[in-house]
Amino acid sequence: MRYLIVMAVCIGVLGGCATIPEEQCAKVDWYELGVTDGRAGYAADRLDRHREACAGVKIVPDALRYGEGRRVGLVDYCRPENAVREGLAGHTYRDVCNATFKRIYQAAYDVNALKNRINSNLDEVSNKEAELREKKTSDSRRKELRSDIRELDRRRESLRDDLFQAERELDRARQLTSEKW
Numbered sequence: 001m002r003y004l005i006v007m008a009v010c011i012g013v014l015g016g017c018a019t020i021p022e023e024q025c026a027k028v029d030w031y032e033l034g035v036t037d038g039r040a041g042y043a044a045d046r047l048d049r050h051r052e053a054c055a056g057v058k059i060v061p062d063a064l065r066y067g068e069g070r071r072v073g074l075v076d077y078c079r080p081e082n083a084v085r086e087g088l089a090g091h092t093y094r095d096v097c098n099a100t101f102k103r104i105y106q107a108a109y110d111v112n113a114l115k116n117r118i119n120s121n122l123d124e125v126s127n128k129e130a131e132l133r134e135k136k137t138s139d140s141r142r143k144e145l146r147s148d149i150r151e152l153d154r155r156r157e158s159l160r161d162d163l164f165q166a167e168r169e170l171d172r173a174r175q176l177t178s179e180k181w
Contacts, residue, residue: 025054030062031069038073041086043094046070084108084174090116100176107170114163121156125149 020028028050037046047070050061076082078097086093087108095102131137132145 020050020053022054022057025057025059028054028061030065034066034069034071035073036069037066038070039076040073041077041091041094041096042070043096044070080104080174084170088112104170104173107166107173110166111163111170114159114166118156118159118163121152121159125152125156128152 020033033050034047044067047061047063047066050066054061074096078101080101083097083101083104085108087105088111090109090112093102093105093109097105128145128149132142132149137145
């Protein structure tokens with residue numbers, strides 16, 4: 001039964017739930033919740049949210065057990081391969097690991113951000129090209145659209161250069177960590 005309660009809370013926590021449901025506060029295994037929060041990369045102040053969530057039913061979290069569990073969870077979270085995965089997914093990093101993790105994460109995050117900017121640029125070009133194909137578009141607007149598309153193409157080439165550099169930085173960070181880790 002306790003396992004099911006912890007799993008229900010964990011699913012809520014991982015799903016972005018900001019609080020523990022009050023009715024679960026008395027049954028929470030604070031160590032397991034700490035492990036879950038650590039594995040999700042939450043900062044220590046996450047316990048404050050749990051404390052607020054349980055204040056209405058006058059349950060005080062076991063901060064010691066939670067902290068012990070969170071430290072165990074962070075061992076899983078703070079792995080180089082997780083830094084790459086979290087960064088490439090564009091997830092928020094809460095500065096809970098060492099500088100090496102942060103460097104890998106940032107390099108991966110930069111790659112993700114540049115890919116998103118390139119995709120946004122392509123969408124913008126596609127929208128302008130669609131407007132250009134419309135019969136009701138005036139000649140002056142067509143001229144403006146062609147100019148905009150050329151500028152977007154130039155920006156995209158610059159973004160691709162930046163992406164190439166960011167991918168090289170990510171590869172360097174990965175290589176350095178494989179030697180240190």
